[in-house]
Amino acid sequence: MVRLSKRVEYALLAVQAMAEQAHALLSARDIAARNHISQTLLAKVLQQLAAAGYVRSNRGVNGGYTLAQSATTISVADIVQAVEGPDMALVDCQGSADHECTAEHVCTIREPLAVLQERIVATLASMSVAELANAKHLVPLVIEQQH
């Protein structure tokens, strides 16, 4: 399914929070509590974001995380790729190399799906973390039927 993992979901919640409170240090504990999610799992995701350079971490008492860049320069695609790894592939035979697209298994959807994949990445890149954070305020809070 075209679906984001919990790790990505947590990462998005985290960067959204950081974008709202720029210049503040938010701890994994705070963000986890605010969103009712696992603290340790979130911490790992934040470490990935730090390793990818989107987040700066500060250890020790009163430590925490901040965005390492402007929220306008980080896209949802960046976050997804930082957390899931860069070789996002719609199907197996798209990956960087040595996948099962061998002589006997010539998958005929390889090229068209490569095109689709590019478009999807572009779509994910079309939304910045700043937009992710602002949408919350901009979109009118419609009371829905269900839910």
Place this chain on the structure above:
Amino acid sequence: MVRLSKRVEYALLAVQAMAEQAHALLSARDIAARNHISQTLLAKVLQQLAAAGYVRSNRGVNGGYTLAQSATTISVADIVQAVEGPDMALVDCQGSADHECTAEHVCTIREPLAVLQERIVATLASMSVAELANAKHLVPLVIEQQH
């Protein structure tokens, strides 16, 4: 990850084959053999496509499947939704109803992700089965380094 399941992959291989040999009846066995994939699993996927009205099935000896519509009117999004179910949701709290977005778990990325989801579906809808089938012929067969 943003990734298609094997079921979708098989469905795409099948409709691609049917688009190429329009008006022919292709059996699940044939398509499975051609692509070196599980016949029974493919058969189930084809049944889903038939139930969704994209494919017409014919039982009995010399039976098989054909596209029920022109390849130009069926999109990749149609196939994905027929196989994965219509409630494609990037995250849990997008689904049609009663998901975990309760009073205590107010997920703040709900609205922006709904927007992203629409864009992704639109992206998948941007490629028809006809294009999926033609790309194979149009794209020059580049000999790649690896693979």
Place this chain on the structure above:
DNA sequence: CAAAAGAGGACTAAAATAGTCGTATATTTG
């Protein structure tokens, strides 16, 4: 009626994801 093909349910196996635990390291504060 026999063979070939689809329909469909129940079930098993494998892989991916989610989540936990323990320990180490860094930083601040009293």
Place this chain on the structure above:
DNA sequence: CAAATATACGACTATTTTAGTCCTCTTTTG
């Protein structure tokens, strides 16, 4: 310096999803 708080990171477990198989039934054609 000691205690408290926070990140870093590896190993591990549990859960869920996905992939795939098996068996039985129905339909169609020769």
